[in-house]
Amino acid sequence: MNAITKNLGSVIPVSSDPWKLRTLTDTILRMIWSENQVSRIEIAKRMGLARSTVTEIVKELINSGFVVEVGTGESKGGRRPIVLEFQHEMHCIIGVDIGATHISVAMTDLRGNMIHWEERKHPVRSDPEGSLKLVFELCDLCLAGRKTPSQKLLGIGVALPSPIDPVHPGWISELVLPAWHGRNEIELLGQKYGVPVYVDNDANLGAIAEHRWGAGRGVNDLIYIKLSHGVGAGFILGGEIYRGASGAAGEIGHFPIDIYGKRCVCGMRGCLVNYVGADALKIRARQLFEEYPESVLAGQNPRIRDIEDAAINGDTLAVRVVREAAEYIGIAIAGWLNLMNPSMVILGGDLARTGDLLTDPLHEKSRNCALVKSVENIQIKISELGSQAIALGAATLVIEEVFAEPNILRQRTHPGVI
Numbered sequence: 576m577n578a579i580t581k582n583l584g585s586v587i588p589v590s591s592d593p594w595k596l597r598t599l600t601d602t603i604l605r606m607i608w609s610e611n612q613v614s615r616i617e618i619a620k621r622m623g624l625a626r627s628t629v630t631e632i633v634k635e636l637i638n639s640g641f642v643v644e645v646g647t648g649e650s651k652g653g654r655r656p657i658v659l660e661f662q663h664e665m666h667c668i669i670g671v672d673i674g675a676t677h678i679s680v681a682m683t684d685l686r687g688n689m690i691h692w693e694e695r696k697h698p699v700r701s702d703p704e705g706s707l708k709l710v711f712e713l714c715d716l717c718l719a720g721r722k723t724p725s726q727k728l729l730g731i732g733v734a735l736p737s738p739i740d741p742v743h744p745g746w747i748s749e750l751v752l753p754a755w756h757g758r759n760e761i762e763l764l765g766q767k768y769g770v771p772v773y774v775d776n777d778a779n780l781g782a783i784a785e786h787r788w789g790a791g792r793g794v795n796d797l798i799y800i801k802l803s804h805g806v807g808a809g810f811i812l813g814g815e816i817y818r819g820a821s822g823a824a825g826e827i828g829h830f831p832i833d834i835y836g837k838r839c840v841c842g843m844r845g846c847l848v849n850y851v852g853a854d855a856l857k858i859r860a861r862q863l864f865e866e867y868p869e870s871v872l873a874g875q876n877p878r879i880r881d882i883e884d885a886a887i888n889g890d891t892l893a894v895r896v897v898r899e900a901a902e903y904i905g906i907a908i909a910g911w912l913n914l915m916n917p918s919m920v921i922l923g924g925d926l927a928r929t930g931d932l933l934t935d936p937l938h939e940k941s942r943n944c945a946l947v948k949s950v951e952n953i954q955i956k957i958s959e960l961g962s963q964a965i966a967l968g969a970a971t972l973v974i975e976e977v978f979a980e981p982n983i984l985r986q987r988t989h990p991g992v993i
């Protein structure tokens with residue numbers, strides 16, 4: 576029994592160094608994937624290898640079906656080089672986003688292209704059994720949407736709105752999802768589909784997705800903030816996700832804004848989530864009804880979407896709710912800007928649709944609360960991937976693991992697997 580099959584049916588801790596590669600073949604395989612199109616000559620030049628060595632290895636990769644020749648490239652003197660291309664549609668990946676009140680499932684190819692998408696509202700917090708049943712149902716729908724039945728599933732990534740313990744990645748925090756505490760049914764996904772399952776925190780996966788495919792492409796130091804029922808952040812530092820010693824990095828929702836403020840579920844006072852979490856925003860909107868009787872929201876029981884729509888249409892109450900939220904986030908991230916000096920903040924989740932109404936006051940507040948040098952080059956952007964960011968990040972986590980352990984690819988490339 577090898578390492579991969581031994582791990583089926585259990586949630587696998589993600590690699591501490593996902594790009595650590597084992598062999599020359601694996602390195603070349605990843606380079607062809609990463610570049611999409613590259614020639615043997617280019618590979619030999621970049622890796623300092625003899626052309627004959629590259630030719631031998633590429634021959635093996637072509638025979639395995641991972642790589643094909645797709646014509647000739649531009650000549651830089653001498654013969655035109657043959658261009659190699661990675662076969663990213665040969666396999667598929669599933670990314671599952673389990674939120675507090677929704678479940679989304681993405682199926683992608685190995686380049687993160689969306690093949691199929693499913694999403695449903697569901698009371699995830701109070702219904703673990705029903706939630707898992709729904710995850711299975713949506714995964715089945717995605718697999719039925721494969722381009723061809725021969726497109727093999729390589730793995731499943733799962734996003735949870737909870738810190739993920741690197742030693743027990745399938746176990747879920749009782750603070751965030753009390754009904755799920757101590758349950759590790761995520762492992763059932765691996766057993767049902769016969770593939771490795773990887774789990775990470777949702778904001779970490781949003782950061783990974785935006786860094787690789789979205790607003791943060793080419794940016795090596797960024798923070799992604801997800802506003803929802805909870806508030807979380809994912810840090811990309813030096814081009815890699817930073818998870819912290821016990822998987823709790825980025826718990827910005829429990830950053831204290833006011834040490835004399837409201838008591839939080841975590842036991843502390845004045846945490847950010849109590850000011851900008853979905854419930855707090857709805858309460859704040861209702862508190863302002865008296866002051867803004869002309870507001871379209873006045874007398875209603877507004878949802879976050881209603882507050883967003885009203886703000887976009889210039890409703891002064893809604894604009895104030897968004898501005899106040901932006902200012903609280905600005906205070907929370909100012910310290911992080913001083914400590915880490917990132918070049919980008921990406922906002923996803925609730926209120927992201929309000930665009931400049933959110934980013935402008937956030938920018939101003941962080942500028943007022945952080946050192947000039949820490950904020951002079953900061954870009955504050957709205958997520959490009961929107962509501963698909965987290966599930967896409969879960970799929971991307973699997974892609975990164977596949978290229979850290981390409982044997983997963985080799986094992987899934989024979990007939991008979993799902």
Ligand SMILES: [Zn+2]
Nearest residue numbers: 829839841846
């Ligand atoms: Zn708290």
